[in-house]
Amino acid sequence: MTLPMNRVTFITLGVRDLARARAFYEALGWTPESATEDVAFYAMNGSKFGLFSLAGLARETGRDVAGLQTGAMTLAQNQGSQDDVDAMFARAVAAGATPVTKPFKTDWGGYSSYVADPDGHHWEYAYNPFSPLDDEGHIA
Amino acid sequence: MTLPMNRVTFITLGVRDLARARAFYEALGWTPESATEDVAFYAMNGSKFGLFSLAGLARETGRDVAGLQTGAMTLAQNQGSQDDVDAMFARAVAAGATPVTKPFKTDWGGYSSYVADPDGHHWEYAYNPFSPLDDEGHIA
Numbered sequence: 001m002t003l004p005m006n007r008v009t010f011i012t013l014g015v016r017d018l019a020r021a022r023a024f025y026e027a028l029g030w031t032p033e034s035a036t037e038d039v040a041f042y043a044m045n046g047s048k049f050g051l052f053s054l055a056g057l058a059r060e061t062g063r064d065v066a067g068l069q070t071g072a073m074t075l076a077q078n079q080g081s082q083d084d085v086d087a088m089f090a091r092a093v094a095a096g097a098t099p100v101t102k103p104f105k106t107d108w109g110g111y112s113s114y115v116a117d118p119d120g121h122h123w124e125y126a127y128n129p130f131s132p133l134d135d136e137g138h139i140a
Numbered sequence: 141m142t143l144p145m146n147r148v149t150f151i152t153l154g155v156r157d158l159a160r161a162r163a164f165y166e167a168l169g170w171t172p173e174s175a176t177e178d179v180a181f182y183a184m185n186g187s188k189f190g191l192f193s194l195a196g197l198a199r200e201t202g203r204d205v206a207g208l209q210t211g212a213m214t215l216a217q218n219q220g221s222q223d224d225v226d227a228m229f230a231r232a233v234a235a236g237a238t239p240v241t242k243p244f245k246t247d248w249g250g251y252s253s254y255v256a257d258p259d260g261h262h263w264e265y266a267y268n269p270f271s272p273l274d275d276e277g278h279i280a
Contacts, residue, residue: 003220003277005169006182008189010216010264011148029145042146046185046278049148054212061214061240061254061262069209072194073261074201076150080143100201114201121213122201124150137143138186 010041011075012050014057014068015119021051024118027095028088045138054119074114076124078133082111088125089113097123150181151215152190154197154208155259161191164258167235185278194259214254216264220273222251228265229253237263 015021022040026032033043038056042049058065079085085103092115093099100114100122112126131139155161162180166172173183178196182189198205219225225243232255233239240254240262252266271279 003273003275006171006184006189007217007277008151008184008215009218009266009273009277009279010214011151012214012216012264014212014214031146044146044148045187046274046276047187048279049146052214057212057214060252063211063240068211070212071203071208072154072197072210072259073213074150074152074154074192074197075148076152077147078149100203112200119212124152126149133143133149134186135143136186137147137149139149139188 008047010048010050012052012057013117013119013121014054015051016054017118018051018053020118024096025051028092045136070116070120071122074122074124076126078131078137078139079125079127080133080137082127085111085113085125085127089115092123092125148187150188150190152192152197153257153259153261154194155191156194157258158191158193160258164236165191168232185276210256210260211262214262214264216266218271218273218277218279219265219267220277222267225251225253225265225267229255232263232265 030042033041038053040051054065054068079088089103096118097115100116103113106112110128114122114124116122170182173181178193180191194205194208219228229243236258237255240256243253246252250268254264256262
């Protein structure tokens with residue numbers, strides 16, 4: 001079976017405190033599919049989002065926790081309007097995210113904002129008027 | 141419009157040298173959808189994978205490049221068999237990835253491996269016999 005290469009099956013974020021991380025994402029409305037003491041998974045569109053204890057991730061990859069850093073990666077969740085970007089940014093900050101970039105008009109004609117989750121993982125909440133979302137929130 | 145929360149629209153990796161990063165991913169078979177001098181996008185299943193210059197990412201988020209680190213996140217691309225995991229691991233290393241964890245039998249009954257891309261972003265190539273892939277490589 002030859003599968004397409006343009007695929008990501010799991011996006012897994014290493015987190016210092018899984019209970020805290022779960023509380024943050026679930027306060028935003030993320031619905032878990034399964035969870036153990038070490039890991040939680042959230043089903044998406046043919047792929048999954050995961051939260052994995054940093055200790056578990058370090059063990060699995062033979063690294064020190066101190067070597068597992070953040071910042072050079074962003075996950076974006078596009079929204080249906082500028083107002084929805086403002087609302088998601090506020091909702092994330094209320095749930096414990098750190099504001100990184102307040103909602104602003106981008107040079108590509110969109111509207112964007114950035115927050116960091118409790119472990120420093122960056123999320124962009126954006127609206128792109130040139131890239132509509134279907135009813136499930138997916139882009140073409 | 142109320143959209144599902146369990147969504148990621150873009151996975152964007154910050155990279156020091158976009159040409160080098162593109163060469164790595166495209167050697168693996170990733171097919172770009174669009175690219176500029178600063179960013180390249182790869183269409184997936186209702187979402188996109190992106191490579192963004194670290195300088196551009198730092199500018200957009202008002203951070204120093206030095207503060208944009210890696211390691212506490214993994215992207216996994218599941219494969220159709222153990223042999224395919226071995227083949228992808230070898231192919232990634234041949235394309236310039238750093239081996240992190242050679243293919244091994246996991247405690248959950250699967251088969252996994254980890255590499256780091258030229259910028260230190262971790263990828264897992266895994267086979268999960270309990271989570272079959274459809275013809276497009278997506279999981280249920």
